[in-house]
Amino acid sequence: MNILFCSGEAYPYSKTGGLADVAFSLPKALNQLGHRVKIMTPFYQKIPSKPTELHHIGQSLVHMGGFSVEADYYSTVFQGVTFIFVKNDAFFNREMLYGYEDDANRFTFFNFAILEYIKLSGDYPDVIHANDWQTGMIPFFLDVRYRQVNPNFARIKTLLSIHNLEKQGSYPIETEKLFGNKNFTYIHLSRVNFLKCGIMRANAINTVSENYKNEILTRFYGFSLDGPLKSRQNDLYGILNGLDQDLYNPKHNQFLYADYDEYSFTHGKAVNKRKLLDYLNLEIDHDVPIVSFINRFATQKGIDIIMTSLEDYLKDDQFYFIVIGSGDSLYEMFFAEMQKKYPKSMFFHSGFDYELSQKVYAASDMFLLPSLFEPCGLNQMIAMRYGTLPIVRETGGLKDTVRAYDPSTGIGTGFSFKNYDNKELMETIDRALKMYHEKKRTWNELVVQAMQVKHSIIKMARQYEELYLMISND
Numbered sequence: 001m002n003i004l005f006c007s008g009e010a011y012p013y014s015k016t017g018g019l020a021d022v023a024f025s026l027p028k029a030l031n032q033l034g035h036r037v038k039i040m041t042p043f044y045q046k047i048p049s050k051p052t053e054l055h056h057i058g059q060s061l062v063h064m065g066g067f068s069v070e071a072d073y074y075s076t077v078f079q080g081v082t083f084i085f086v087k088n089d090a091f092f093n094r095e096m097l098y099g100y101e102d103d104a105n106r107f108t109f110f111n112f113a114i115l116e117y118i119k120l121s122g123d124y125p126d127v128i129h130a131n132d133w134q135t136g137m138i139p140f141f142l143d144v145r146y147r148q149v150n151p152n153f154a155r156i157k158t159l160l161s162i163h164n165l166e167k168q169g170s171y172p173i174e175t176e177k178l179f180g181n182k183n184f185t186y187i188h189l190s191r192v193n194f195l196k197c198g199i200m201r202a203n204a205i206n207t208v209s210e211n212y213k214n215e216i217l218t219r220f221y222g223f224s225l226d227g228p229l230k231s232r233q234n235d236l237y238g239i240l241n242g243l244d245q246d247l248y249n250p251k252h253n254q255f256l257y258a259d260y261d262e263y264s265f266t267h268g269k270a271v272n273k274r275k276l277l278d279y280l281n282l283e284i285d286h287d288v289p290i291v292s293f294i295n296r297f298a299t300q301k302g303i304d305i306i307m308t309s310l311e312d313y314l315k316d317d318q319f320y321f322i323v324i325g326s327g328d329s330l331y332e333m334f335f336a337e338m339q340k341k342y343p344k345s346m347f348f349h350s351g352f353d354y355e356l357s358q359k360v361y362a363a364s365d366m367f368l369l370p371s372l373f374e375p376c377g378l379n380q381m382i383a384m385r386y387g388t389l390p391i392v393r394e395t396g397g398l399k400d401t402v403r404a405y406d407p408s409t410g411i412g413t414g415f416s417f418k419n420y421d422n423k424e425l426m427e428t429i430d431r432a433l434k435m436y437h438e439k440k441r442t443w444n445e446l447v448v449q450a451m452q453v454k455h456s457i458i459k460m461a462r463q464y465e466e467l468y469l470m471i472s473n474d
Contacts, residue, residue, distance in 0.1 A: 008134030029461035043087035133169030160202035169194030208376035209397035242460035276363040283344040289365035295300030297327030302370035370471030384450035390414035
């Protein structure tokens with residue numbers, strides 16, 4: 001099949017979260033299955049612009065709101081996957097990917113530009129795979145502007161993947177002036193809502209875990225879109241994200257101090273731990289475990305309940321705490337203050353650093369992710385791959401991917417708790433610490449079980465393949 005995968009971000013060129021990883025790994029796996037997949041994403045400021053890396057395809061005019069905006073298209077190939085970049089300096093030559101006052105204009109342009117690229121190139125896909133709100137208007141624009149005037153557009157099917165329902169692309173109703181067609185499907189709570197429009201217009205919708213698919217049909221997890229989702233419930237599917245086993249591999253990894261697998265992790269993780277603590281200028285104590293948190297700083301990630309309990313552990317030197325991430329300034333200030341107060345046991349790196357994160361996953365004993373909600377989450381999968389046991393709340397994809405330790409069977413790949421509650425989080429951390437110190441054999445058995453879990457990208461790709469075929473044959 002010919003698939004056009006559209007995303008507001010895509011590894012390795014742009015990234016704010018897990019969507020970027022999936023936006024590369026899924027097309028890569030689909031190519032391996034024999035499909036022809038291209039990724040379309042904006043040409044952001046940080047994307048390399050060397051002539052040897054990029055090929056200029058052409059340009060088109062995007063008509064929106066009574067004016068025209070020029071779109072330039074460039075292509076490159078990374079690890080066998082073709083990327084098509086949409087370039088417009090006024091919209092995308094900026095430091096951040098999202099979060100600007102004119103995001104409605106920027107991503108209306110991006111959605112139109114994707115369809116204009118298809119017309120320009122003459123390469124009409126079987127399926128356009130849209131992702132999150134940034135590409136949520138594509139099914140609507142396809143229906144109202146392109147299908148009627150060009151028969152090649154008429155056969156294209158659309159799939160919308162929801163990676164985070166909380167972020168919806170909601171803007172004042174005046175935004176509809178950009179579209180050229182008025183319709184109720186993009187209106188939600190008297191505003192234009194990009195994600196709601198995609199939910200109502202796409203041929204099918206999916207979320208990135210089975211449990212999250214069920215959660216978003218409820219009022220709490222639905223973020224006011226549970227009604228529209230229920231109206232499309234028969235076209236809603238759950239496909240668990242997979243993990244790129246080559247990208248995240250402790251056995252063959254240039255960034256680690258020592259490679260290891262499930263048969264050599266005790267030595268390998270010990271070497272990585274010692275050298276990382278030395279590199280970060282933390283006090284080296286082999287008996288103290290490392291707990292890490294690598295993620296966006298958002299309420300969603302459970303940082304509020306981490307904040308209420310962290311100092312109780314740091315002041316008694318119960319574990320090292322290593323944090324990599326950025327986001328909400330309140331959380332950034334908190335972690336910076338903790339590092340200042342406990343410089344021997346706390347380290348905070350602001351921003352994302354792939355190389356450092358690899359070192360931290362390998363050196364850590366536990367990975368903390370007590371999310372309020374979590375569509376899927378890749379970080380806990382990466383942690384398990386590196387033999388780092390996750391401590392998570394039982395929600396969304398965390399519940400689907402982390403098997404809580406059962407003392408009666410000895411089976412488990414981590415630790416979990418049910419309620420979004422500081423007390424339950426601390427009780428779970430305490431259980432993990434007790435096992436780490438007092439039941440080393442059991443701990444090591446859990447590490448082996450965690451490392452042997454394969455969240456297969458190919459399995460995920462085959463499920464998307466089935467979904468593409470199903471909607472194409474409708």
